[in-house]
Amino acid sequence: MTDTNVFQLSQPGNFADPLTEVLRKGARALLAQAVEAEVATLLSRYADETTDDGRKRLVRHGHLPEREIMTGIGPVGVRCPRVRDRVGEGSQRIRFSSAILPPYARRSKSLEVLIPILYLKGISPATSRRRSLRCLARTPAGFRPRP
Secondary structure, three states: OOOOOOOOOOOOOOOOOHHHHHHHHHHHHHHHHHHHHHHHHHHHHOOOOEOOOOOEOEEEEEEOOOEEEEEOOEEEEEOOEEEEEOOOOHHHOOOOOOOOOOOOOOEOHHHHHHHHHHHHOOOOHHHHHHHHHHHHOOOOOOOOOOO
16 A cells, blocks of 8 residues: 555546547557558569669668547557668659558548538537536636627
């Protein structure tokens, strides 16, 4: 038994939900497997091409830095693999670009479609906050809702 009376305070808007964490881990693993399958397909397509000294033309070259993609279950961290072309230069270079995970994607397509729909229906972050506060039937300190 510990002799401490320190406990962790939860931040507003943050909560621990084991089910959501399991879903995020599963989504992260499935996304990683799908992107790895894309890389494997590209590498197998060019497996017979070699450099002048007999080495493979395309090789794996680590991963890009991890980034978060906002999805319906919250942010999911992803790392995209890199592929290096040892021979090609300029327009002859073979590049890997995932069809599942585009280079500059920050949101899933379902969220990109949802945001304009919510805006057209008149739901903005300000109105959703007011509605959620009414549902909770309490007003936080320092917050005065508009009439």
